[in-house]
Amino acid sequence: MLSKSNVKLINSLKMAKFRRQHQIFIAEGTTNVLDFIAGGMETEALYATRDWLKTNQSFLNKIKITEVSLKEMSKISALKNPSEVLAVIAIPDRLEADMSNVDDLVLMLDDIRDPGNLGTIIRTADWFGIQHVICSENTVDAYNPKVVQATMGSLARVQVYYQDLNKTLQSKPDYLKVFGAVLEGHNMMELAKPNHGIILIGSEAHGISKELLPLLDIPITIPKYISSRLNSSAESLNASIATAIICYEFRKK
């Protein structure tokens, strides 16, 4: 049974303010929920249908479970089509990324505002084995339900930080180069791609912010396809698409 106070609490978690206050967030859907549990994240409560519980019981050791109907689920879900499971999970302590010893690729996001884009970027980072995503303080909150949904479980594996990007780039070691996605940079295909470095992606509306541009070591561009058949074409790529193509190209060996 779902209590009124729980319905109220869970619904409040759609807003960043209440997630911050309670230091918890919601995850929905089997992949998301089981990936968070498998990742060892502290699950404070789990709401699921009888069928779901029957199938997944073995993963739910020591978790406080409430059996709910699909109708009850629709009262707490952030989804248009509620899934059979919703978990309330503790937000991990917010740490700053330590750049002093980085020997892998790191993603850095400069004010990504769209929850779908951030979630998709985290999922893509996971696919390409990029374990650290450093966000500017104005990037959308990674524990927003729409972000969590779009990560499809990858938020359980990828470490997401929020910090001042300017300071971080000013104090990073020299060997770590900053590759920034811009509209008129070096053709990414023709570039040597190291095994370590920072890939900096700008916001949907404004690209990389003016104060960060001078900190790029290598501005890079995904070449547009040019053909005599075409009059004109897209001005730019979506931020999550650009990120994915760059990650793909860097991981290609």
Place this chain on the structure above:
Amino acid sequence: MLSKSNVKLINSLKMAKFRRQHQIFIAEGTTNVLDFIAGGMETEALYATRDWLKTNQSFLNKIKITEVSLKEMSKISALKNPSEVLAVIAIPDRLEADMSNVDDLVLMLDDIRDPGNLGTIIRTADWFGIQHVICSENTVDAYNPKVVQATMGSLARVQVYYQDLNKTLQSKPDYLKVFGAVLEGHNMMELAKPNHGIILIGSEAHGISKELLPLLDIPITIPKYISSRLNSSAESLNASIATAIICYEFRKK
């Protein structure tokens, strides 16, 4: 001045049923609206703020214009943050793609359901010079306001068709090979990529449908990054991300 009947009509266009009935759709934002006008699409009405009209007057020859305030705009906009311009545009006649003479890459989408994904795929196709996107009949409507928004003007340039994919693939000429994105296919990096062919992308939830799988000539996969540091990683990529990486790789020469 915005009449009540116009507010009602424009709001009804958020639903597929009324778009079909009236054969019109809405586009918002400067890039989208100006790209549709530049593409020669029939603009039935345009609503914009005084400032926007002042700046863009020269593009608006022979278009029926209504000046509105931002407050009025919020009554007709499908966006959370309304832009300064909204156009009502005629939906082009629905044609079937003619596959008999294809000498370029064509995208084929098997039940893409998320409007953001379809819009992003159309925008990406435009960037990579892919002019034809053939959708299954259950793919989300390209004139859905969320799709239009995500295309960022590219829907004015890319031709989108809706038709039976099974029939289309059964009757296509032999020289046109079908490359399908699957989880366990040939490593896409190691494959010869022709200048023409069909790139088939499956739905977010189920991938390529069972009835189409036997029609693939070459099942392809974007390799996941494997490293001894990682325990596990994402199960799959978002559909629009997979499409983009495949288009990028095919256009790379």
